Amino acid sequence: MKREVLRLERVTCKKANSVILDNFSLSITEGEIMGLLPLDTYGLDELLELLVHNIPLYYGYVYYMEKCINSWKNYHHSENPISLIDSESTLVNGMSVATNVFVYCSEFHNQVIQNEQLNGKLQPYLKDLELKIDPDTPVERLSQLDKIIVEILRAVISGHRLIILREISTVLPEKELKVLFRIMQYYTNQGYSFLYISLHYEEILQICTRAAIMLNEGIETILEGNDLKSDVGKKFYMDYYDSVIQKLKNADIRTEKIPLLEIRHRTEKRDSNISFTVYTRECLVIQTLDTNLFHKMADILEGNIESPNTEFLLEGKKISIYSSRQIAVLKEEPVKSMLFPEMTVFDNLCISLDHRLPAVWRNQKIRNTIRQEFIRVIKKDIFNKKISELSQTEKIELVYMRILLQKPEIVFLEQPYKGADVEQRRIICELQETLVRRGISVVILAVNMADSLAVANRILRIDSTMQIREYKQREFSKLPKNLPWSGLFRDEFSKR
Amino acid sequence: MDNRMSEEKNKLSFLSHRIILYVVLLFFLLGAALILLKERISIFPKGRLWYILAILLCFTALVLFGYFWILKPYSEFRDRIRRFSEGYLSLAELSENKVTLSPEVRELIESIGHVVSSTHAIDLSKRQAQYRALQNQINPHFLYNTLDGIRSEALLAGLDNLADMTEALAVFFRYTISKSENLVTVEEELENCRTYFKIQQYRFGNRLSLEIDEDSEDWPQILRCMIPKLTLQPILENSIIHGTELKLGEGITRILIEKTETRLIIRVSDNGVGMEEENLRKLNTKLNLREEDSSGHGENGGVALSNVNNRIRLIFGEEYGMHVYSLKDVGTNVEITIPVTTNEGMLGKRETV
Numbered sequence: 001m002k003r004e005v006l007r008l009e010r011v012t013c014k015k016a017n018s019v020i021l022d023n024f025s026l027s028i029t030e031g032e033i034m035g036l037l038p039l040d041t042y043g044l045d046e047l048l049e050l051l052v053h054n055i056p057l058y059y060g061y062v063y064y065m066e067k068c069i070n071s072w073k074n075y076h077h078s079e080n081p082i083s084l085i086d087s088e089s090t091l092v093n094g095m096s097v098a099t100n101v102f103v104y105c106s107e108f109h110n111q112v113i114q115n116e117q118l119n120g121k122l123q124p125y126l127k128d129l130e131l132k133i134d135p136d137t138p139v140e141r142l143s144q145l146d147k148i149i150v151e152i153l154r155a156v157i158s159g160h161r162l163i164i165l166r167e168i169s170t171v172l173p174e175k176e177l178k179v180l181f182r183i184m185q186y187y188t189n190q191g192y193s194f195l196y197i198s199l200h201y202e203e204i205l206q207i208c209t210r211a212a213i214m215l216n217e218g219i220e221t222i223l224e225g226n227d228l229k230s231d232v233g234k235k236f237y238m239d240y241y242d243s244v245i246q247k248l249k250n251a252d253i254r255t256e257k258i259p260l261l262e263i264r265h266r267t268e269k270r271d272s273n274i275s276f277t278v279y280t281r282e283c284l285v286i287q288t289l290d291t292n293l294f295h296k297m298a299d300i301l302e303g304n305i306e307s308p309n310t311e312f313l314l315e316g317k318k319i320s321i322y323s324s325r326q327i328a329v330l331k332e333e334p335v336k337s338m339l340f341p342e343m344t345v346f347d348n349l350c351i352s353l354d355h356r357l358p359a360v361w362r363n364q365k366i367r368n369t370i371r372q373e374f375i376r377v378i379k380k381d382i383f384n385k386k387i388s389e390l391s392q393t394e395k396i397e398l399v400y401m402r403i404l405l406q407k408p409e410i411v412f413l414e415q416p417y418k419g420a421d422v423e424q425r426r427i428i429c430e431l432q433e434t435l436v437r438r439g440i441s442v443v444i445l446a447v448n449m450a451d452s453l454a455v456a457n458r459i460l461r462i463d464s465t466m467q468i469r470e471y472k473q474r475e476f477s478k479l480p481k482n483l484p485w486s487g488l489f490r491d492e493f494s495k496r
Numbered sequence: 497m498d499n500r501m502s503e504e505k506n507k508l509s510f511l512s513h514r515i516i517l518y519v520v521l522l523f524f525l526l527g528a529a530l531i532l533l534k535e536r537i538s539i540f541p542k543g544r545l546w547y548i549l550a551i552l553l554c555f556t557a558l559v560l561f562g563y564f565w566i567l568k569p570y571s572e573f574r575d576r577i578r579r580f581s582e583g584y585l586s587l588a589e590l591s592e593n594k595v596t597l598s599p600e601v602r603e604l605i606e607s608i609g610h611v612v613s614s615t616h617a618i619d620l621s622k623r624q625a626q627y628r629a630l631q632n633q634i635n636p637h638f639l640y641n642t643l644d645g646i647r648s649e650a651l652l653a654g655l656d657n658l659a660d661m662t663e664a665l666a667v668f669f670r671y672t673i674s675k676s677e678n679l680v681t682v683e684e685e686l687e688n689c690r691t692y693f694k695i696q697q698y699r700f701g702n703r704l705s706l707e708i709d710e711d712s713e714d715w716p717q718i719l720r721c722m723i724p725k726l727t728l729q730p731i732l733e734n735s736i737i738h739g740t741e742l743k744l745g746e747g748i749t750r751i752l753i754e755k756t757e758t759r760l761i762i763r764v765s766d767n768g769v770g771m772e773e774e775n776l777r778k779l780n781t782k783l784n785l786r787e788e789d790s791s792g793h794g795e796n797g798g799v800a801l802s803n804v805n806n807r808i809r810l811i812f813g814e815e816y817g818m819h820v821y822s823l824k825d826v827g828t829n830v831e832i833t834i835p836v837t838t839n840e841g842m843l844g845k846r847e848t849v
Contacts (some may be wrong), residue, residue, distance in 0.1 A: 001714050004756050009833070010784055010819060012584075023780045025819040025831070027761070059584045059784070061815055066758045068815075072579070213823070218780075220773065221823040227767075232826055 003030040004066055005162045005193045006051070006082075011060035013046055020046045022217040024060070028162065028195060031188045035208030036197045039236055040421040041392070043217035044197075051164065051195075052084050053077075065161060082162045083155035087171045087418070089147045091139040097150055098122045098135035104158040125153055129183055144291035144447075145176040149183060156192060163187075164195045169203055169448045170418045173289040174480055177448075181207045199421060200450060201233030240426045244454045247433075260441055261327075261410050262313040267466075274466050278410055283432060283442040285456040287449050290464035294447050301329045301412050301445075314409065325355045328408040332415045335395040341387045345398060348387060349374065352406045374401055377434070393424055400431040403440070410441045417450045425451050453479070522558060529554045569595040583785040587612055639673075640666055657698070664694045672726065678811065679837070682753060682760075683719040689728050689751065696736055700747075704740055706732075709752040718755050722837045723762075724807045730800035731764045731830050739768020739828050759816075760836050765829040771822045779820055801830070808834060 006028040013021040020043045028034045038044050049055050050062070054070050054077060062070040064080060091100045098118035119135040126133055133146055142150065148168060155163045165184075169177055184194055184207065198204050204211045210224040213236065223232060234241060261278040278284055288294040299305045303322035312321050321327055331337045339348055350370065353360050360366050371383050378397045382390060390398065403411050416432070417425050432442050432455050444452045449459070459471040459479070471479060529551065573595040580590045587609045597605070643666040650659035671688045686708060693706045712718060732749060740747025752763040771779075783805045805818040812835050822828040 002754050002756050004759070009815065010780075010817070012784075022777070023784055023819070029756075059579065066756060072584075215773065216777075218777070219821060220776070221821040221826065222829060223826075227826065232823070235823070235826065 004028070004063065005030050005032075006195075007061075007063040007066075009061040009063070011050070011062065012058045013043075013050065013055060014058045015046070019058075020217055021050070024218055026212055026219055026222075028193050030161070030193055031191050032210065033184060033188055033194045033196055033208045035204035035211035036195055036214060037201055037204055037211055037236070038197065038199065038214040038421060039220075040215060040423060041419070044214070047214075048084055048164065048166065051082050051162075052080055054080055081158070081160045082164065083151070083158070083160045084164045084166065085148060085151045085155070085168065086166045087168060089139070089144075089151065091147055091150060091154075093140040094138060096136050096138060097133055097142070100139050100150060101135075101154045101157055104154060122153070125157070129186060143176075144171045145179060148172070148180060152183060152187070156187060161191070162193050162195065164197065166197045167199065167419065168196075169198060169200070170415055170450070171291055171447055173287070173291070173447050175289065176291070177203075199417075199425075201236065205229065205233070237422055240422060240429075240454075243426065244429070247454075260315060262311075262316075264311045264313070265307075266309045274462065274468060276460055276468060278441050278443055280441055281436055281439060282457045283436050283444070283455050285444045285446060285449060285452040285459045287446050287452075287459060287461045289447075289461060291447055293462065293464065293466075294445065297445060298332075298414050301414070302331060325352070325406065326409040328352070328403050328406055328411040330399060330403065330411065330413045330416065333419055334399045335392065338399060339387050339395060343387065344383070345385050345387070345390070346371070346383050348398060349402050349405060352402060356405075356407065370405065373405075377401060377404070393427055396420070396424060396427060397431065400428075400435065403435060404438060407438070408440060410443060411435060412443045412445060414445050415447070416444060417452065429455050518562060522555075522562075525558055526551070526555065639669060643669070661695065661698050664691050667691045668695060672729075677725060679722040680725045681719060682721050682723055685723055685725070685728050686719075686751070688726075689732050692729050692732060693749075700736075700741070702746075704736065704747045704749070707748060707750045709750065712754060714755045718753050718760070720838055721755065721760050721834075722839065723760070723834055724804070724811055727804055727808070727832065727834075728762070728764065730804055731832075734800055735764055735766040735768065735828065735830070739766040739770070742769045743767070755836060758836060760834045762832040762834070763829060764832075765827060767827040770824045770826050770828055772824055776820060776822045783818055783820070804832075808832065812837075 004027050006026070008024050008026045011021055011024040012019065013024075022043075024043075024047070026034075046055065050057075050070075054062075054075070056075045057070060057072045059072045061068055061072075064082070068074075069080060070076075092103070095103075096115065098115060098121075101122055102118050115136065122135045126135075129149070131146075131149065133142070133150070139147060139150065148165075148171075152163060168180065172180060184196075188194065196204065196208055201211075205228065208228070210222055211228055212222050213220045258280045259277045260280045262275065263278075264273075264275040266273050276286075286297075288297065296305075300307045300310055301321060312319050312324075312327070314324070314326055319326070340351075346367065350357075350360050350367075357363075357366055360370070371381075374383065375381050378394075378401065380394070382394055382398075387395065387398075413432070416428055420428055429451060432444075435442050442455075444456070446452050449456075453459075453476060456476075457473055459476070461469045461471070463469075576585060576590055579585045580587070587605070591605055591609070643662050647659045647662040647666070650656075650662060668688065668691045671684070671691070689708075690706070693704075697704060728751065732751075735749050736747070740749060747766065747768055749764065749766045752765070754761045754763075779801070782802060801818060801820070809817050816833050816835060818830060818832045820828065820830050
């Protein structure tokens, strides 16, 4: 007999009189990996909040293990035995793996933590998964994959029968994703269920038995069996696909091969030295197959760590990446990390203009010119609004417009598609092309390439041994099959 | 924007009125308490400390009283009214509240209830009368005898197809007209679906096919479960008329039934033309409305689905019912959830229609 781990029955939630979940129905059975593909991100955060923390319902019922845990009639503020694993780890740094795993357990009430005992309890789980993680290691020293596995173990040991994984592929390269999928399969055989949230249909296809398509705060349809395997997924991205195909058809080799920036990184081991060049007017994607390497590169670019072994040579001259205005960096999810919410759009827009237009804050004429330029590009007058009043798409446009105004030679974008829905990804793609058209070279840093393939002229894949493999656009079809968009390149180039 | 602003203003003025009311009440009661305490000051040995403590105690008790006996039930009742006015709750559910209403308001709710139920009763009796008239006109035995006669003639003439078709029609009518129970077994309902589909196949040929998934290990138990009569056939009919019939190429309708510890989950899916997001949203909203509201939306389609859904909710409760998933050019999936019931007695005191 099947057992439902989760059932949302016609759930409607409202926040400040606006509907955030509308007639939402979804069920997950025991031992199932259910995919959730949000075509837009409206209501997604609230859905996860509802599943994990129970929020008051306007209407509907929520059942966990066939028992009603929340309804519009009876609301109790309590945590549900459901784990949410995000790309941001929730493990406590400074504590060991074993302590993190057992921290939620009911028997974990001892005032003195007996490490030996905890390690002994954890070992059988690690043995079952054929993993070599030292239970005494502080979690901050773990790789991203190991952190996610530890979070899964914590959920399993705490007795959480449903584990939600949200956009995990943004922090895991394909090889590590396969390891994670193997572990998920192992636990589904033990009766645990997963809700796998991804913004890419190709990824859901690889692991899920059913997939729910979420649109406008509700579930549009549920695909399973042959429907899931067929080309149905393409329907959701039709406009996006068309625009990329059109771009590919029009694109010849656009890159003028003039070297712009050379990056050299030396280590004690000669074979671990890496060096590569960014050319003018190109979109280069650097995919690091090791998450730690990605974080290290991001830290160097953001100026969080100094690396005496890394040199940046802009047009042959050595520069300091932190102080140079010729190089810009957009962090991961820049709408959260790079905008000042209490300031106006204009203030946020001009914040990096001091080197080009020092008088920007007092000269009304300059401000008007910027305003006109801004309206012309994004076709909206949002100049006097505060950041908190903007939609997600407007915030994305603002971040990219700031780069356009700053006009650096090169912009580094860290995982630019992270957290963006289909429409937002299309807009990001167009904005990146605008940057290249205006003469700014774009370098995308990513662990999982996601949609970067749709805009890239060249790809560098760096593995954990620091070996670089270069792919030019014509060679994109040789990339692994499960990468989003690689199928499109195979189709397009086989036609040619 | 103006609407939103005026709404905010209304909320603010409502809130401020309420706060003023509470403050006045609080001061009045506090004043009364103080006067009383002052007159009996001699009961406190050290005067001031006890005096302050008593005031604080009164104040806390008042706040707690105000919150638990006035504010909380009142806000719950306000939420119920809002849900009622949006169509989520029935009048009976609205009256199930903890707030002590004034006799006038209670009378008002009761009189609305009478109006609604009398309109509903009139509507129901009208439909019942029409149904009875139709049934009387048909005279089931006369109909079956005639159909049997046609079948015999067809067999004699060597028209096997016509004979089969007539037999299927007779079986279908026997189930829909004669059987008077509210609940039937899944087996009976599936048999009726097969019969209905057989009749449709004479019209559409091999263009349509019906697949009933019988692979579940619980299949024998599933077949014994009770569901409202004519739950599946109207959905199947809908799936053919609005889904697979309009599709170019082969149309497949699948019936999948699963049993969990507490529920029977029935999925009727097709690979038809599907529906637009806007229509799907309207349909699901209509299915979510209480019976009185949803029956007035017949012009927008989905009457059959609404009727099935209303019957399920009336028999088993509003936690159960139907939800439709659909994607344009991909297909539609109707999911029904019903509690696992193997005899009508299990329904307990629940009123059956």
